[in-house]
Amino acid sequence: EVQLVESGGGLVQPGRSLKLSCAASGFTFSDYYMAWVRQAPTKGLEWVASISYDGGSTYYRDSVKGRFTISRDNAKSSLYLQMDSLRSEDTATYYCTVGVLYWGQGVMVTVSS
Amino acid sequence: DIQMTQSPASLSASLGETVSIECLASEDIYNNLAWYQQKPGKSPQLLIYYASSLQDGVPSRFSGSGSGTQYSLKINSLESEDAATYFCLQDSEYPYTFGAGTKLELK
Numbered sequence: 001e002v003q004l005v006e007s008g009g010g011l012v013q014p015g016r017s018l019k020l021s022c023a024a025s026g027f028t029f030s031d032y033y034m035a036w037v038r039q040a041p042t043k044g045l046e047w048v049a050s051i052s053y054d055g056g057s058t059y060y061r062d063s064v065k066g067r068f069t070i071s072r073d074n075a076k077s078s079l080y081l082q083m084d085s086l087r088s089e090d091t092a093t094y095y096c097t098v099g100v101l102y103w104g105q106g107v108m109v110t111v112s113s
Numbered sequence: 114d115i116q117m118t119q120s121p122a123s124l125s126a127s128l129g130e131t132v133s134i135e136c137l138a139s140e141d142i143y144n145n146l147a148w149y150q151q152k153p154g155k156s157p158q159l160l161i162y163y164a165s166s167l168q169d170g171v172p173s174r175f176s177g178s179g180s181g182t183q184y185s186l187k188i189n190s191l192e193s194e195d196a197a198t199y200f201c202l203q204d205s206e207y208p209y210t211f212g213a214g215t216k217l218e219l220k
Contacts, residue, residue, distance in 0.1 A: 044213050047207075047208055047210065050207065050209075100159065101159055104156060
């Protein structure tokens, strides 16, 4: 059974940093592109970033480019999202996804002073 | 960026009815279209991928069709558990983009 468990969320002030982690199990992690998708409260879904099998290629939405960094550790079957210079508009539930197939339960990030 | 226009925004139907939800892409997405179901407080669950392929474990009353820029999700014989919000996603090119969602209510 595929399991994705996100952690690292919380309340953070604007301009500060936060790092999200996703522990994956139940599939061969290195065989899949991974991604982060977010959903602001009562809003729709927004793709944030994706990373290739070995981490050699990364892709970001324009609004997070230069502030967020997606990375992975295949030996640990883990995905990460380093979020710097956080803004109020980054407030959302962040989901770790296996391509488009499977989603974690999500972790809440609130950016507020 | 590819824009995904999803319709209708909301839908009310009775048990046993059949409903359809549409997604229109601003350019050809070559069947790279997925459909999700999301219930309140839960993460989205994949129903359909590559426009018409049914994800394992998803009831056969769900089906997807379409090509080019026009895609649809059909739900036959509605059951009470189908009350949810449905989203489409294009994964043809980055940035991936979602439809705004369709909230399905059961009468």
